[in-house]
Amino acid sequence: METWGGDQVDAAVASCLAALRPVADQDWAAVKAGRLEWSCHTTAFHIAEDLFSYAGQLAGRAQEDYVPVELVLEGDPGSFGLLQVIETMGVLLATTVRATPPGVRAFHPYPFRSADREGFAAMGVAEVLLHTHDIAEGLGFAYEPPAELCEDLLTRLFPHVKPGPAPWPTLLWATGRGELPDRAPVTEWRWRNNLVIETERLTLTGVRPAAARDLNLGGDGGFTWSEDGPYEGTRRAAGMLTQAYEAGVHRPEFGMFALVRRQDGRAIGGMGFHGAPDEEGRVEVGYDLVPSARGQGYATEALRTLAHWALERDDVRVVFATVDRGNEPSRAVVTRAGFTQVGDDGTHVAYVLRR
Structure with a gap:
């Protein structure tokens, strides 16, 4: 990009x-x-x-x-x-x-x-x-x-x-300067820069729709990636963000974040939400890392920080995660991040972290 x-x-x-x-x-x-x-x-x-x-x-x-x-x-x-x-x-x-x-x-x-x-x-x-x-x-x-x-x-x-x-x-x-068919007039407005959230070793950088579209189409989204990135899960998540933006339901703070390693400025994965909180204050989170960055605690560090950021908001009461039953490393990540197992259908295991 x-x-x-x-x-x-x-x-x-x-x-x-x-x-x-x-x-x-x-x-x-x-x-x-x-x-x-x-x-x-x-x-x-x-x-x-x-x-x-x-x-x-x-x-x-x-x-x-x-x-x-x-x-x-x-x-x-x-x-x-x-x-x-x-x-x-x-x-x-x-x-x-x-x-x-x-x-x-x-x-x-x-x-x-x-x-x-x-x-x-x-x-x-x-x-x-x-x-x-x-x-x-x-x-x-x-x-x-x-x-x-x-x-x-x-x-x-x-x-x-x-x-x-x-x-x-x-x-x-x-910006309140014109009209569009089937849309109410805008009387108050603000633009929205992207959100970043810092952890000890990472910067969780909010992915803009333009970057998400580029990632979904096979580009780098404007990030400098580790040699084996971005991973396929990041590209799929970028596609979900693009669809949400085009449908008008994207909330940037509940979108996708690139996990950027501060020591070298390289992106090593993606993490984010599947959408805005529902009426009960429930929001689902997902993530992936490039293979070369796994086993070093990055996912746990990022997930713990992002989940607690969400739970400090008034509109979030529960952070939910679903992991493939056979994905032991990912199940270990959510457990270390403080999540509790609440379900197992034989294929997927469900975890929650409550306020």
């Missing part, structure tokens, strides 16, 4: 500049930007501010809060000057994303208090595309960015949103 980030920031900014330069001779300060309360001038500056802020967060590796710095314009640069600032800040973010190693995360408040380089790139692209739309709407002309860019954005920041008939109208609907 090709690295996603810097090129997409460049493409979003190029789309913005191509749309707005022909109308830069108008008075942006006198016109409200679409449905926003801001003027088109303020909205354009906001685009530049966000690009600058995301680059700063990622470059500075901020962990607890925003880096205490702000972008200040010198004088009144006018609309043409604002576009130059957007272009410059776009280069800054794209360059920072390209220079940031995979796995590095920095603070962003929603929803899990961090984002990786792909997340910051996606947030930058979202700010550019959506606010270019707002400015265009305010100035009275139509704007539509490349469909592929919008689809990429939906799979990275809106994994909880069912794909619609076309990516751009779906993105506008998901």
